[in-house]
Amino acid sequence: MFENNTINLELLKKRAHNLRWATVADGVIPLTAADPDFPSAPEISEAICSFAKDRYYCYGPAEGLPDFKESVANYFQKKRHVPVSPALTFPVDSAAFGIFLTCKAFLLPGDEAIIFDPVDFLFRYSVEAVGATAVPFAIPPDTIKVDFGNLEKLITKQTKMICLCNPLNPTGKVFTKEELTQLGNIACKYNLIILSDEIWSDIIFYPAIFTSIASIDEEIRNRTITITGFSKSYGLAGLRIGAVIAHQENHFKMLMEASLHYSTIHGANVLSQIAATTALNKCEYWLNDFLKHLTAMKDKAVNELNSIPNFKCIAPQGCYVAFTNISNTNKSSQEMQEFLLNRAKVAVVPGLKQWFGDGAEGYIRMSFATSDEILSEALYRIKLALK
Numbered sequence: 001m002f003e004n005n006t007i008n009l010e011l012l013k014k015r016a017h018n019l020r021w022a023t024v025a026d027g028v029i030p031l032t033a034a035d036p037d038f039p040s041a042p043e044i045s046e047a048i049c050s051f052a053k054d055r056y057y058c059y060g061p062a063e064g065l066p067d068f069k070e071s072v073a074n075y076f077q078k079k080r081h082v083p084v085s086p087a088l089t090f091p092v093d094s095a096a097f098g099i100f101l102t103c104k105a106f107l108l109p110g111d112e113a114i115i116f117d118p119v120d121f122l123f124r125y126s127v128e129a130v131g132a133t134a135v136p137f138a139i140p141p142d143t144i145k146v147d148f149g150n151l152e153k154l155i156t157k158q159t160k161m162i163c164l165c166n167p168l169n170p171t172g173k174v175f176t177k178e179e180l181t182q183l184g185n186i187a188c189k190y191n192l193i194i195l196s197d198e199i200w201s202d203i204i205f206y207p208a209i210f211t212s213i214a215s216i217d218e219e220i221r222n223r224t225i226t227i228t229g230f231s232k233s234y235g236l237a238g239l240r241i242g243a244v245i246a247h248q249e250n251h252f253k254m255l256m257e258a259s260l261h262y263s264t265i266h267g268a269n270v271l272s273q274i275a276a277t278t279a280l281n282k283c284e285y286w287l288n289d290f291l292k293h294l295t296a297m298k299d300k301a302v303n304e305l306n307s308i309p310n311f312k313c314i315a316p317q318g319c320y321v322a323f324t325n326i327s328n329t330n331k332s333s334q335e336m337q338e339f340l341l342n343r344a345k346v347a348v349v350p351g352l353k354q355w356f357g358d359g360a361e362g363y364i365r366m367s368f369a370t371s372d373e374i375l376s377e378a379l380y381r382i383k384l385a386l387k
């Protein structure tokens with residue numbers, strides 16, 4: 001399923017945007033946005049086609065299709081040991097929107113929210129989009145054990161929220177139960193909302209173990225908004241579908257209100273909800289095989305990157321991205337990105353503030369959700385260019 005011959009480059013060159021195949025010059029390999037090169041599971045297209053053939057595309061329920069809500073709740077109950085209620089679960093048109101929506105529902109202009117540094121740009125972007133201030137908490141990529149006690153020093157009267165990204169894109173860190181308990185207890189002490197983005201939680205490499213912060217205890221769970229999505233695990237980025245889970249009725253009401261779903265100004269596409277429901281109910285086998293393939297690609301990428309003089313890549317515990325320290329090369333992240341694009345014809349994401357925060361300078365990020373052949377070719381070209 002994850003062989004080179006399953007990848008349709010001709011289609012990717014037309015359809016894969018967001019810094020990927022459709023946006024780069026011919027001959028360039030884009031290891032940029034974390035979006036798999038592989039076609040999604042066949043059951044998903046069968047479910048979409050089966051619904052579409054009846055030719056009825058009526059309004060769906062504002063709070064989401066019952067099957068979608070059930071499947072997401074079931075997934076959290078069984079796989080994450082979180083007592084999620086379908087009634088407090090609803091679909092959104094992407095995990096990205098879920099992050100923004102949580103900020104919109106719980107932050108006012110002038111409030112502060114703590115975000116990790118480095119972390120995916122969506123957190124800073126969403127906090128600032130609602131007029132609040134993002135306060136970075138440094139988690140350097142080589143941190144083995146995070147002492148969240150230091151986070152307490154960043155809390156002021158304006159602090160309303162801690163944004164948790166677990167696993168952490170771009171470093172691939174998976175937080176331990178002990179770390180999450182410390183973070184959760186601080187949130188309880190200061191009465192803060194925890195925004196827990198768990199979109200990467202299916203992509204965990206042995207022996208790392210994923211813990212959902214809402215599984216720790218009731219007090220922590222009751223102040224958590226859990227967000228997940230289907231772009232990373234099932235390759236559904238273009239369907240723009242994610243889920244937001246509240247663990248308290250009043251939080252659900254605030255989120256639904258902020259979503260504008262009741263007014264139909266916003267809402268999650270019915271076909272996308274069907275695709276995500278099918279992914280959860282029928283495609284676990286696909287995800288398991290994908291993870292097996294990704295584990296091999298991770299080992300290959302990390303080994304090859306570490307064989308390049310002045311490159312240092314710590315193996316990610318989760319996420320299918322390799323975050324490499326290039327600070328000993330005498331090139332900035334931006335210079336290295338340009339060098340690799342021009343000389344190796346490989347596109348990577350530079351560790352710029354606009355993508356990951358200040359803490360990413362000196363790093364580049366590469367996705368390895370591709371075939372062995374494409375990844376090997378990209379790594380070979382990088383090695384050769386840097387020789």
Ligand SMILES: Cc1ncc(COP(=O)(O)O)c(C=O)c1O
Pocket residue numbers: 034094095096097120122165169197199200229230231237241242
């Ligand atoms: C941590 C994190 N959250 C959210 C997203 C966005 O997911 P979606 O495609 O569902 O908007 C990404 C995508 O890279 C991500 O890395």
